[in-house]
Amino acid sequence: MAHVVGIDLGTTNSLIAYMDGETPRAIADDKGRTALPSVVAFLEEASAESVLVGEEAKQYLTTRPKSTIYSVKRFMGKGREDLKDDLKMLPFSLVGQEKEAIRIGIGKKTYTPTEISAHILRGLKARAEKALNTPITKAVITVPAYFNDSQRQATKDAGKQAGLEVLRILNEPTAASLAYGLQKEKEGTIAVYDLGGGTFDISILKIKNGIFQVLSTHGDTLLGGDDFDRQLLKRIRDEVLEQYDVDLLKNGALLQEVRLMSEQVKWQLSSQTSADVSLILPDNKGRYERQFTRSEYEGMIKGLIDRTLESCHKALSDAKLSPEDVDEVVLVGGSTRVPLIKERVGDLFKKVPHSELNPDEVVALGAAVQAKILSGGITDMLLLDVTPLSLGIETMGGIVSRLIQRNTPIPTTAKEAYTTHVDGQRTVSIHVVQGEREMVGDCRSLAKFNLTGIDPLPAGMPRIEVVFLIDANGILNVTAKDLRSGKETTVEVTPTYGLSDEEAEKMISASMEHAKEDLEKRQRIESINEAETVLRHTEKALAQGSDLLDGDEREKIEAIMTQLKAAMSEGTHRQIRETLTELNQVTQRFAADLMSQTVKEALKNKKLSDV
Ligand code: AMP
Numbered sequence: 001m002a003h004v005v006g007i008d009l010g011t012t013n014s015l016i017a018y019m020d021g022e023t024p025r026a027i028a029d030d031k032g033r034t035a036l037p038s039v040v041a042f043l044e045e046a047s048a049e050s051v052l053v054g055e056e057a058k059q060y061l062t063t064r065p066k067s068t069i070y071s072v073k074r075f076m077g078k079g080r081e082d083l084k085d086d087l088k089m090l091p092f093s094l095v096g097q098e099k100e101a102i103r104i105g106i107g108k109k110t111y112t113p114t115e116i117s118a119h120i121l122r123g124l125k126a127r128a129e130k131a132l133n134t135p136i137t138k139a140v141i142t143v144p145a146y147f148n149d150s151q152r153q154a155t156k157d158a159g160k161q162a163g164l165e166v167l168r169i170l171n172e173p174t175a176a177s178l179a180y181g182l183q184k185e186k187e188g189t190i191a192v193y194d195l196g197g198g199t200f201d202i203s204i205l206k207i208k209n210g211i212f213q214v215l216s217t218h219g220d221t222l223l224g225g226d227d228f229d230r231q232l233l234k235r236i237r238d239e240v241l242e243q244y245d246v247d248l249l250k251n252g253a254l255l256q257e258v259r260l261m262s263e264q265v266k267w268q269l270s271s272q273t274s275a276d277v278s279l280i281l282p283d284n285k286g287r288y289e290r291q292f293t294r295s296e297y298e299g300m301i302k303g304l305i306d307r308t309l310e311s312c313h314k315a316l317s318d319a320k321l322s323p324e325d326v327d328e329v330v331l332v333g334g335s336t337r338v339p340l341i342k343e344r345v346g347d348l349f350k351k352v353p354h355s356e357l358n359p360d361e362v363v364a365l366g367a368a369v370q371a372k373i374l375s376g377g378i379t380d381m382l383l384l385d386v387t388p389l390s391l392g393i394e395t396m397g398g399i400v401s402r403l404i405q406r407n408t409p410i411p412t413t414a415k416e417a418y419t420t421h422v423d424g425q426r427t428v429s430i431h432v433v434q435g436e437r438e439m440v441g442d443c444r445s446l447a448k449f450n451l452t453g454i455d456p457l458p459a460g461m462p463r464i465e466v467v468f469l470i471d472a473n474g475i476l477n478v479t480a481k482d483l484r485s486g487k488e489t490t491v492e493v494t495p496t497y498g499l500s501d502e503e504a505e506k507m508i509s510a511s512m513e514h515a516k517e518d519l520e521k522r523q524r525i526e527s528i529n530e531a532e533t534v535l536r537h538t539e540k541a542l543a544q545g546s547d548l549l550d551g552d553e554r555e556k557i558e559a560i561m562t563q564l565k566a567a568m569s570e571g572t573h574r575q576i577r578e579t580l581t582e583l584n585q586v587t588q589r590f591a592a593d594l595m596s597q598t599v600k601e602a603l604k605n606k607k608l609s610d611v
Contacts, residue, residue: 010038012196016127038073041053066106069104119162141168145201171203173205175365175367176192189327190326197224220308257279269294301338302340342355388406389507390406415468418463425454438518535565538557539561553586
């Protein structure tokens with residue numbers, strides 16, 4: 001069976017993994033390294049052979065800064081105007097107008113972040129093909145849980161450009177949970193704490209019957225292990241300046257040496273209680289020597305860890321949970337090897353976090369598990385996403401009839417029957433909308449189509465069945481069918497296309513803000529719809545059964561009908577309902593008489609036809 005691989009396309013490093021039987025394994029390069037630096041160097045313009053990836057590219061970061069691209073994940077699916085100022089300060093040039101997608105200028109050519117990412121993916125694909133000795137054509141690629149639709153689409157496109165069919169874009173925290181086999185839990189809440197080199201994310205997930213749902217995410221895109229290095233670097237710089245009058249900032253090569261040294265000190269302090277530093281200073285200024293203890297270092301990084309814990313509290317409160325509600329905690333990212341982090345995260349959630357797997361590989365390993373599930377290798381698990389917003393159709397008076405509620409796990413299907421409003425109506429218009437508000441005008445319009453060829457019948461008689469079906473990729477199929485004639489029409493839409501997370505959130509919070517007025521509007525329109533039907537029927541009855549009414553009675557009925565019309569145009573839904581009740585009361589006797597007359601007629605007709 002061909003291997004379907006799992007790929008962690010990271011900001012600093014990327015990894016590729018596959019399932020070796022039942023065990024997910026990260027694939028290493030010739031030198032045994034599993035992490036491929038997410039760096040792409042363009043040595044010459046317009047020559048595919050001169051593009052280097054990974055360690056080979058990394059060595060050009062300082063010598064060819066303008067054409068060696070790193071951190072490209074930060075630009076995926078983004079426009080110029082989305083960029084924060086600190087992201088604009090890069091050695092390579094970002095081009096394109098304010099409103100356009102970002103492009104990276106290298107020499108005379110420009111590249112999209114997707115094209116650069118495709119190079120990283122090609123590098124990983126080649127590594128896996130060499131190691132497994134088989135062509136790799138299908139993959140699951142992970143993205144942060146907070147990635148919006150265009151960032152996900154850009155990632156998927158990168159896979160395609162690299163010659164991969166992307167079976168699923170998977171959330172990184174979900175992947176980490178899969179690596180620990182947490183999908184086997186019947187039910188539970190998982191916190192995934194991910195601290196890498198430059199970014200921090202916390203995600204709270206809910207799992208039920210193998211279905212993962214992201215309840216909330218929080219984080220800091222500019223906080224990571226690099227900041228721990230910087231704390232050590234700053235301390236050394238200050239001490240060297242004070243004791244030896246040497247300014248490291250004025251000596252680039254020495255500064256670089258201390259930077260690397262700081263990271264090594266940090267690593268050592270994860271497994272030892274002390275680490276020694278020795279630095280020969282220029283101009284015969286002597287040697288700076290120092291021992292750092294773990295507790296001293298912990299004092300330096302405490303404030304940074306506190307910031308990550310504050311994010312955890314925010315994510316919990318967004319998910320309306322307390323730390324005790326979390327059943328499992330998963331650690332991801334190289335920086336979670338710091339013992340103080342394990343301890344503080346464990347204290348916060350009051351349980352020992354999962355850290356048995358290599359925290360650098362855990363996301364890729366989980367992606368490989370998902371790849372196997374999707375390729376049918378593991379059949380007893382179902383892995384699903386949820387719809388971010390409700391989906392429905394427009395009904396009379398611009399009211400939304402909701403078929404699928406938001407947060408419903410997908411794939412899912414829903415069915416509802418509707419009818420016509422006018423006698424002999426042959427066409428109905430189906431307007432598919434997305435959102436949480438009661439009125440169509442306040443929701444997002446997704447598609448409009450007509451169902452024609454309905455059998456002409458009195459209003460309210462035809463049965464038009466509308467079926468919504470969302471597949472595993474989030475594609476919505478809407479079918480409308482006239483059950484009598486069998487005529488049907490189908491459209492396909494992608495509900496999340498072009499919808500950012502912020503927009504989705506805005507739509508949800510607007511629905512809460514406007515809940516009361518929306519409900520009033522809806523009730524008013526519903527009572528108007530009902531009143532229209534009753535008026536139509538009454539008018540018909542008045543014409544049909546004029547011999548059953550005396551003048552007084554007719555006058556009374558007509559007066560209330562006028563009153564009802566006035567209430568429909570200006571009254572509240574309560575006034576409309578009250579007038580409707582009054583109309584029903586005054587027409588009660590007449591309606592009963594009319595009914596028995598109609599029955600008698602029908603029986604007469606029956607007899608006739610029986611003869
Ligand atoms: P990631 O982005 O997940 O690859 O994480 C990279 C970060 O993890 C870098 O800041 C590394 O210095 C850090 N890291 C790797 N190993 C260790 C360790 N043993 N102790 C502390 N930090 C580490």
